[in-house]
Amino acid sequence: MGDSAHPITVTVNGERHERVVMGRQLLVHFLRETLGLRGTHIGCDSGNCGACTVICDGKAIKSCMQLAVQADGREVETVEGLAGPADPPTRLQAAFTRHHGVQCGYCTPGFLMSATALLQERPSLSREEIRRGLKGNVCRCTGYVNIVLAVEDAAQGGERP
């Protein structure tokens, strides 16, 4: 037995991509290497840290715990899809800047995608809900305080992120 190849169609940040992938390619490698979208980071490679979080059909998932072929027919959003280099940042990104919700920044794309999905689902959130909602993302620098403040700020007013 060997590898199998599969034609897939995936919409990433609104753009439709048709590619042939091997069954064993992970979604995170498809995004970073096949499509060149390196904003999605690889942290632990084992589904623990959440750095590779992307949004698939509206739900935050860890892209190292998913095969590329499983994204066939799905809509994926990565951190590149939040705001282009020339665009104003999203409410959430602006709140991360305002509250300095970063230190080394490696985990930030994952936090932004997790929190974006969380706010899309429930625009109004308590601090406890935010902390529980971000449990799948690990930050080894900040101690989370400013990250939670940023998401809380973006959640104020109950608007979409």
Add this chain to the structure above:
Amino acid sequence: MLLPSFEYERPDTIEEAVLLLSTNRNARVLAGGQTLLNALKLRIVRPDVLVDVSRIPELHAIERTADGSLAIGAATTYDEIAGSQVVRDMHPVVASMTSRIVDRQVRARGTIGGNVCLADPTSNFPPLLVALGARLRVRAAQAREVDAEAFFFAPYMTAVREGELLETVVLPPLRADEGLGYESLQVGTDSWALARACAVVRCNGTISEARVALGCGPVPVRQPSVEQALIGCEPTAEAIGAAAALAGDGFDPPADVHASAEFRVQMAKAMARRAVLAAVQGRS
């Protein structure tokens, strides 16, 4: 490539999935992938064929059956279970337990079938299914039903044999005078556990029936000593505490860096007490 070679198949129907599983030697079921992909990365499993059942519609169905049971398709995700109105109505404790498994990303993909077929000692569902007297429908060429108590053989070993597919998990309904309690001692919020207990208790002034199971040993185990001690008791904290102190039948937890075996046994007694109390207080 991080993963070893395999052929990927995505059948559209249960029949096709069963055919793929039974005609390929060394085939494995892929549902949510939240454990299997890590097992592949670590070369703990080396399947030749992965059969992705995550898009088979019947495996995502949650239905009330004629006898009032809840039939949950094996590929139903934790999110789908926790968000289901019929689950919330019939088994609110199951909905709330499921909404606290690991984290949001895992709940978006992880499935009830994966949880029970992995049969990790710390898995959430096994003690619940044993206490509730759930039935598991397994498909090969023909379908068969296995009682939850006979389903879990050993850590990571279940009644689902090579070539078979878990199709449905059937949760019986609670009667009007029954309550369900589920308690875990967890290492951090929504994380894995050192001890779990689940209790289904029937009470009308006095306790007339009780089913109690412990989790986090090698397999989920019923607690006949606790159950017998509860019968005939008034549901007071003292009586329930005395009965729960007898917990530990067949419970053989591991000792590791997180806790000694003795600590886990003591905590299992505490979880049993809390689960029975919650079951008595929560009955409708």
